[in-house]
Amino acid sequence: MTTTGEDHAPARGGPWWWGRRRGAVLDVSLGVVSALECAAEGVPFARDAGIPLAAGVVFGALAGSVLVVRRRYPIAVVLVAIAVTPAQMGMLLSIVGLYTLAASELPRRIIGALAGMSLLGTLIVTFVRLGQDASQKELQFGGWFLPFASITMSLGATAPPLLLGLYVGQRRRLMESLRERADSLERELQLLAERAEERAQWARNEERTRIAREMHDVVAHRVSLMVVHAAALQAVARKDPEKAVKNAALVGDMGRQALTELREMLGVLRSGGEGARAERAAVPLAAVGVAAAVAASRAVDDGERSGEGPCLSELDELIGQSEAAGMVVDLSVEGEARSYAAAVESTAFRVVQEALTNVHKHAAGAKTYVRLAHRVSEIAMQVENEPPPAVSSEESGARLPSGGNGLVGMKERVAALGGVFVSGPTDAGGFRVSAVIPAS
Template identity: 50%
Template structure:
């Protein structure tokens, strides 16, 4: 028996109504056993009043054993098996067998349940057979029925008193255990759903954090490069206005165009943020490998001594890969504008067997140039972008005092070429 669950019950009863039911059954069974014992002593054995009183008390106690049927279910069965041969204790036997089958674990205690039920059936069959086949005190007016009638009747009574309660108890017990298992499963599913909800909230938080980081990188890439060009042009205008007004006018025009480009790119990014479509369907338009010459030309117009070298067999790459390569070159040129004013810069785009390699290498910066502030996050963001695609990234000083920014993106990101014909 399992321990009594927490509730409004008392002692071993889970609920008060269960206690009331058992008390009622114990009273009925006690009265039935007491009257049966009194009839056995007075009407059949004729043992006198003292013996009758003792047997009545014992019968009442036997019926009262149903009070513990939920705690010790085998006890009322044993008591019933003792009193059934005396032609009383029917209520006690039926209720105790039902309780035994309903409360005991059938797979674990199958032998005990079957053994006690079989013993009760044999006793009941023998009791009924003996009562029906006993010779009457007076000669009957009609002939007695054949013996097989007694046997069939005794068998039916035995099945009804022993087998029927056991079968009913097994059904009710199995149903009760099924309901408990379903409740446990429901609680387990509820707990699992709670954990899944917490995990979903955590994933959503991480996704928002990653998206904020991605937006911050885009904003940095757009603003840092364009504003660096604008500052360089503004410094050039300041120097050449007295000497060459025409060239200063051209530089001022470039400042305006660069500012408008920066505003357009910022407007495109902010427009994407206002949209409700999934990120896979809408991306902020950025450059690719084919736009590197234009990017290099913008820096050359700003006064940078920059060259672009392309080698290998050109091939198309996935949009995210080309955008990342474009951003790496953009970041390298931005760093050169900030920290290597007047130095020569070499941009390399190489289509190699294991992928595509881009690098930006500047010579040792001179004393002149414009010092621009740096947030220090551009190269970190580039490294994370490249590594997320499975590539390799390197940034650091060169032996001659220059600086190198280089990234290699794997060949698996290369687009398949369409077959000819």
């Protein structure tokens, strides 16, 4: 993983303003060397100025030692170097001071002004000094020599440290910018990883809810019919053996159909797991959780698109199974039947199936009306049952337990497709389930 800028930042272990101890050692060493140089150059300065040698030495040592504070006060160091230029001392002080000034974060106009002052001072002092030496030694040069030599020497003493300092400062700023960019990218990656984990958790929760809903839809209807037929079988086993055999065959058929649907769902989930493993090998690490969590959901959707999910053409068979269990069902279809998307047909089928299952559970024996309407841009369905008849003690044994999730699952399915779902009791004492789903 990319290291942060804090890991690259130097540990602040030096005294005062120094970030590192070696920086303090370097500046103190430069200050000592500069003080010794200026002290040595203070001897001829004292002789020329007519002051005591000790005063010249002390003045030079103090001026040269200013280099110790070059990192904290680069402007002061350059000004001191300019001030001692007429005394012909402080060459190291001037060079290091200009380099430190150019490498600092000061505005360019200040750096340019101080560099120009240093260049002008060095040019004047060099010109005067060369002229004095030529006069004393009675040397004859052309009129161009003194200006050329003065400009060359002043540029040689000023330009190299200035350009080097500008380069080092720019490079340092570039490195800091790249480091900040790396820190920003790492923070973004961490944020993306956190969001991916949140999405993965959300996808896992959604997938658990979807699997529970699918299992409920697949199992509840078949098992409900099996319980109804088993209760009827128990009631007629001794009175009508032929009818008992027929009911037993129906129970067996229902059980086999339930097992077949369960196998199909488990097969889809297994193929989704293999798809998730393939995706984990292909996607970035941050997206693995999301891919693995939604793979099963995608596989279920693929299974429905491939024709494995229920469709509206199976409604007649569904209603026939309810009628075989003793329910009176009236089916009416409005509009011209046509094919819809697999998700739409599957949802419409599951709504009718769950509504009929609820009638078996809560209103056994009640007459039920199933209405299906094919419209221009939507499909509507309604399942309504009359009040249930009086329940005898024998029939009470066929009552089925309810988990309270059927209506919630139907509403979730319809809402996921942008439809509207309404359910509730009727004025006559029955119950009505209505849903409208967009056709596309």
